Amino acid sequence: MNTKIETAETKLELExxxxxxxxxxxxxxxxxxxxxxxxIPVLCHDDRVDPAGCCRMCLVEIEGQRRLQxxxxxxxxxxxxxxxxxxxxxxxxxxxxxxxxxxxxxDERGRPVSRGVHDKLADHIDTYGTGPELPPVNAPRASRSxxxxxxxxxxxxxxxxxLCVRYCDEVEAVSAITLFGRGASTxxxxxDQRSLLDTSCELCGGCIAVCPTGAMTEKPSxxxxxxxxxxTTCNFCGVGCxxxxxxxxxxxxxxxxxxxxxxxxxxxxxxVGPQARVSETMKRVVRVTxxxxxxxxxxxxxxxxxRFSYEFIHHEERLTEPLIRGEDGELHPASWxxxxxxxxxxxxxxxxxxxxxxLGFVSSSRCTxxxxxxxxxxxxxxxxxxxxxxxxAT
Amino acid sequence: xxxxGAKRSxxxxxxxxxGGMRPGVAREVARETGVPEADIFGVASFYxxxxxxxxxxxxxxxxxxxxxxxxxxxxxxxxxxxxxxPVSCLGQCDRAPAALDxxxxxxxxxxxxxxxxxxxxxxxxxxxxxxxxxxxxxxVEQGPERVIAELKAGGLQGRGGAGFPAxxxxxxxxxxxETTRYVVVNADEAEPGNFKDRELMLRRPxxxxxxxxxxxxxxxxxxxxxxxxxxxxxxxxxxxRALEAAKPHLxxxxxxxxxxxxxxxxxxxxxEETALLEAIEGRRGMPRLKPPYPTESGLWGKPTxxxxxxxxxxxxxxxxxxxxxxxxxxxxxxxxxxxxxxGHVNKPGVYELPLGVxxxxxxxxxxxxxxxxxxxxxxxxxxxxxxxxxxELPLDFGALAKAGSMMGSAGLVVLNDTINMAEAARxxxxxxxxxxxGQCAPCRIGARVQRQAVDRWIDGKSRVGxxxxxxVAWEMNEGSICGLGMVASLPLQSAMKYFEEDFT
Numbered sequence: 001m002n003t004k005i006e007t008a009e010t011k012l013e014l015e016x017x018x019x020x021x022x023x024x025x026x027x028x029x030x031x032x033x034x035x036x037x038x039x040i041p042v043l044c045h046d047d048r049v050d051p052a053g054c055c056r057m058c059l060v061e062i063e064g065q066r067r068l069q070x071x072x073x074x075x076x077x078x079x080x081x082x083x084x085x086x087x088x089x090x091x092x093x094x095x096x097x098x099x100x101x102x103x104x105x106x107d108e109r110g111r112p113v114s115r116g117v118h119d120k121l122a123d124h125i126d127t128y129g130t131g132p133e134l135p136p137v138n139a140p141r142a143s144r145s146x147x148x149x150x151x152x153x154x155x156x157x158x159x160x161x162x163l164c165v166r167y168c169d170e171v172e173a174v175s176a177i178t179l180f181g182r183g184a185s186t187x188x189x190x191x192d193q194r195s196l197l198d199t200s201c202e203l204c205g206g207c208i209a210v211c212p213t214g215a216m217t218e219k220p221s222x223x224x225x226x227x228x229x230x231x232t233t234c235n236f237c238g239v240g241c242x243x244x245x246x247x248x249x250x251x252x253x254x255x256x257x258x259x260x261x262x263x264x265x266x267x268x269x270x271x272v273g274p275q276a277r278v279s280e281t282m283k284r285v286v287r288v289t290x291x292x293x294x295x296x297x298x299x300x301x302x303x304x305x306x307r308f309s310y311e312f313i314h315h316e317e318r319l320t321e322p323l324i325r326g327e328d329g330e331l332h333p334a335s336w337x338x339x340x341x342x343x344x345x346x347x348x349x350x351x352x353x354x355x356x357x358x359l360g361f362v363s364s365s366r367c368t369x370x371x372x373x374x375x376x377x378x379x380x381x382x383x384x385x386x387x388x389x390x391x392x393a394t
Numbered sequence: 395x396x397x398x399g400a401k402r403s404x405x406x407x408x409x410x411x412x413g414g415m416r417p418g419v420a421r422e423v424a425r426e427t428g429v430p431e432a433d434i435f436g437v438a439s440f441y442x443x444x445x446x447x448x449x450x451x452x453x454x455x456x457x458x459x460x461x462x463x464x465x466x467x468x469x470x471x472x473x474x475x476x477x478x479x480p481v482s483c484l485g486q487c488d489r490a491p492a493a494l495d496x497x498x499x500x501x502x503x504x505x506x507x508x509x510x511x512x513x514x515x516x517x518x519x520x521x522x523x524x525x526x527x528x529x530x531x532x533x534v535e536q537g538p539e540r541v542i543a544e545l546k547a548g549g550l551q552g553r554g555g556a557g558f559p560a561x562x563x564x565x566x567x568x569x570x571x572e573t574t575r576y577v578v579v580n581a582d583e584a585e586p587g588n589f590k591d592r593e594l595m596l597r598r599p600x601x602x603x604x605x606x607x608x609x610x611x612x613x614x615x616x617x618x619x620x621x622x623x624x625x626x627x628x629x630x631x632x633x634x635r636a637l638e639a640a641k642p643h644l645x646x647x648x649x650x651x652x653x654x655x656x657x658x659x660x661x662x663x664x665x666e667e668t669a670l671l672e673a674i675e676g677r678r679g680m681p682r683l684k685p686p687y688p689t690e691s692g693l694w695g696k697p698t699x700x701x702x703x704x705x706x707x708x709x710x711x712x713x714x715x716x717x718x719x720x721x722x723x724x725x726x727x728x729x730x731x732x733x734x735x736x737g738h739v740n741k742p743g744v745y746e747l748p749l750g751v752x753x754x755x756x757x758x759x760x761x762x763x764x765x766x767x768x769x770x771x772x773x774x775x776x777x778x779x780x781x782x783x784x785x786e787l788p789l790d791f792g793a794l795a796k797a798g799s800m801m802g803s804a805g806l807v808v809l810n811d812t813i814n815m816a817e818a819a820r821x822x823x824x825x826x827x828x829x830x831x832g833q834c835a836p837c838r839i840g841a842r843v844q845r846q847a848v849d850r851w852i853d854g855k856s857r858v859g860x861x862x863x864x865x866v867a868w869e870m871n872e873g874s875i876c877g878l879g880m881v882a883s884l885p886l887q888s889a890m891k892y893f894e895e896d897f898t
Contacts, residue, residue, distance in 0.1 A: 053683045053875070054833050054834050054875065055834075055835065056834050056835055056836060056873045056874075056875075059872075059873060067872075068872055068873070070683065073683055088872070091868070091869075091872075092869060092872050092873055095836075095865060095866070095868065095869030095872070095873065096835060096836060096869060096873050098866075098869075099835055099836060099839040099840055099843065099866070099869065100835055100839070102839060102843060103835070103838075103839045131865060131869070132861075132862040132865045132866065134843055134862060134866070135846070135858065135859070137839060137842045137843055137846060139839075139842060159835065160832065160835070160838065162833075165436075169395055169430070169433070170395070173395040175395055175396075175430030175431075175432055175433055176432055177432055178432040178433055178435055178436030178439075179436050179440075179678060179832070180435070180436055180439045181439050181440075181445075181832065182439070182440050182442075182445075182661070182678075182830075182831060182832050183827060183828060183829070183830040183831065183832045183838060183841070183842075184827060184830065184832065184838055184839065184841070184842040185832070186831075186832030186833075186838060189432075189435065189436065189439070190432055190435070191420045191421065191424075191431040191432045191434070191435040192417050192418070192420060192421075192435060199431070199432065200430065200431070200432070
């Protein structure tokens with residue numbers, strides 16, 4: 001007898017818009033559609049959180065189901081027939097987008113406003129169109145002033161999909177925000193509507209990253225359109241999170257402190273030539289985002305430092321070259337060779353006069369494990385003291 | 395994320411104990427339960443009795459109460475310096491206009507009528523409540539299969555509104571591989587026009603409890619929950635007394651049954667079965683996606699039988715006298731049915747009649763029409779309005795559905811020719827806008843769009859909104875997660891369809 005053993009490798013086959021596709025058991029209709037490259041619009045979905053099926057954007061027809069079903073939650077089953085391109089689905093998308101539009105802040109051209117990283121509502125309206133032209137509903141949502149320096153929320157640009165709430169709870173395990181109120185007044189709130197600074201919020205800004213309509217925004221990035229994205233590695237700790245630096249041309253601040261060294265390294269040749277000074281503009285990092293989830297080690301997530309602490313890049317007091325204090329008591333630019341020689345000389349002097357244990361070596365949590373290893377090696381092997389420490393060790 | 399072992403299901407009662415949504419309460423409840431503070435605050439903000447706490451008078455603005463002068467009453471109260479909050483239907487349509495005082499105790503007119511006891515009734519509201527639990531004894535003797543077979547033979551349809559055959563659910567729960575199962579009694583009666591479950595719980599609590607115990611026995615559940623709306627303080631007291639008297643019988647016959655009464659806190663949507671489960675679990679009462687159905691994955695993911703109060707109250711008679719007997723009580727569909735009638739009739743109340751009687755027969759029981767009838771709402775706000783030309787329709791699940799309306803839980807409201815149907819539709823649309831849970835956009839935004847459409851017509855004689863009513867209704871029906879959004883446009887749509895003269 002031939003017994004078929006069910007394993008994780010067993011695939012099941014279903015049909016979407018007349019095309020066959022194989023998926024693993026447990027896969028959703030949305031995942032199956034992606035395999036085929038069939039576009040199903042979503043607002044409230046993110047692979048990192050449990051699907052909620054509440055934005056209703058991804059409803060499709062499934063053979064045998066009386067009602068339209070959300071592709072993001074509906075499990076694929078063998079022989080299932082899914083239709084995403086019927087008039088019923090198209091009419092639903094238009095009708096739904098009309099409702100969303102009537103509940104949304106619009107710009108002067110009548111398009112949904114987004115000041116964040118995604119603009120999915122406007123994108124979907126461009127792709128699928130709208131149904132009835134409805135007057136604004138002016139939903140009575142509570143707004144909340146919040147003096148935190150980083151995260152801003154605009155209730156009237158929110159589609160109340162709750163993705164930020166689920167992300168904060170399921171991915172960050174912080175649970176600082178909640179759906180607040182009921183019915184048309186439902187919005188995003190905090191406990192007792194306090195400032196995020198007075199909640200469990202860690203200001204990671206993940207709510208901004210997932211918000212499909214830019215209702216959650218980085219305060220420092222408001223009205224700063226970016227022209228270019230530069231991929232880099234975050235240097236705040238050793239994890240190696242990848243960052244996308246959004247760069248924009250801005251007016252250069254005036255004054256003598258404006259020097260070559262403050263410009264963005266990656267754009268050095270382009271920016272710092274004489275023409276850059278003449279035009280009095282410079283390129284600056286105006287926003288930091290994570291690469292798409294699933295593509296890098298940080299899986300779309302960042303912490304407060306990675307996302308928001310980038311002012312140092314352009315800070316006028318930033319050190320960008322070695323400085324040695326001269327006889328005159330002032331700091332003077334120097335070469336690395338000279339600077340290292342000066343440090344070695346000073347340290348050896350202390351060791352000779354007071355012994356190796358008069359020295360201590362402290363390295364930074366911003367260093368990688370390898371760098372920290374080298375630091376303790378310098379301490380123990382080169383200078384002969386166990387007085388070595390790292391700032392995150394206690 | 396909540397801590398391991400967090401006591402989530404306690405948060406709603408704790409919020410109530412601490413006085414509802416006031417500063418610092420969420421933090422205190424978070425400390426006591428291990429559920430994140432923001433989460434608790436979000437729960438509190440969902441339920442009107444928690445979100446708007448405080449000692450004030452709550453006046454019903456349901457359709458029947460508005461017809462009976464609730465608007466005037468609110469003005470009078472305000473003028474006399476009383477703090478008034480207009481609230482959704484209080485389930486006292488037979489005693490309109492109704493209000494709750496600052497302790498949530500009822501302030502209303504004299505109690506409505508009930509039908510005289512007769513042998514062709516399964517529930518006999520007027521009879522002495524029977525605490526002998528002889529039907530449960532008989533069920534135990536017969537065994538679960540036979541009980542479910544009798545339900546099937548009796549053709550009992552769920553009395554909560556959907557009319558789904560009861561034996562399917564009982565069978566489905568009974569046949570689950572998972573052995574931890576629950577029975578949940580849906581006593582969150584809150585649909586404008588309905589007050590039958592209230593009368594059952596007040597007059598015949600043992601009937602419902604016995605039905606519940608038979609359900610637990612047949613499905614193998616060891617724990618039962620009764621979810622009673624928070625505005626029904628009298629019902630809760632009645633159930634508590636009856637449960638105490640029932641305990642020895644339950645212990646003796648089925649080895650005990652753990653019964654917990656859970657109070658609602660002002661959210662109509664919690665009458666939707668999966669929203670009700672969310673409420674018991676201590677969450678915002680937002681309906682779940684279906685499938686999976688509660689029979690497979692219900693309370694805490696376990697197989698759960700959810701039945702309406704009246705459905706369970708029919709069970710003892712079915713077990714006692716047999717399914718065939720029950721089936722024969724009905725005229726067009728099986729069984730006898732509790733019809734609630736209010737509005738412009740002489741004796742509003744609850745009448746137990748054969749399923750499928752006509753409006754005129756029901757109104758005759760209720761002492762006749764007041765004035766010249768113009769319209770009726772056959773099954774609560776969700777059923778919309780029908781013109782008197784349809785008075786011959788049998789009041790049953792099938793015929794009303796065919797007529798584009800629904801039986802719902804048979805909360806009939808009669809409107810006479812003094813009522814403008816646009817106004818009547820507005821009261822119902824206000825109800826749906828207030829009671830939408832806000833989870834999905836079609837209902838959250840659509841219910842407001844529809845209410846504003848009728849507002850613009852009444853307040854500004856503008857037809858702009860009316861032009862889109864049907865298309866928005868289509869999307870609400872297709873796109874909403876649960877039944878509330880699907881039917882929330884029906885009052886306005888049906889008023890526009892049958893009473894065009896009030897919209898031109």
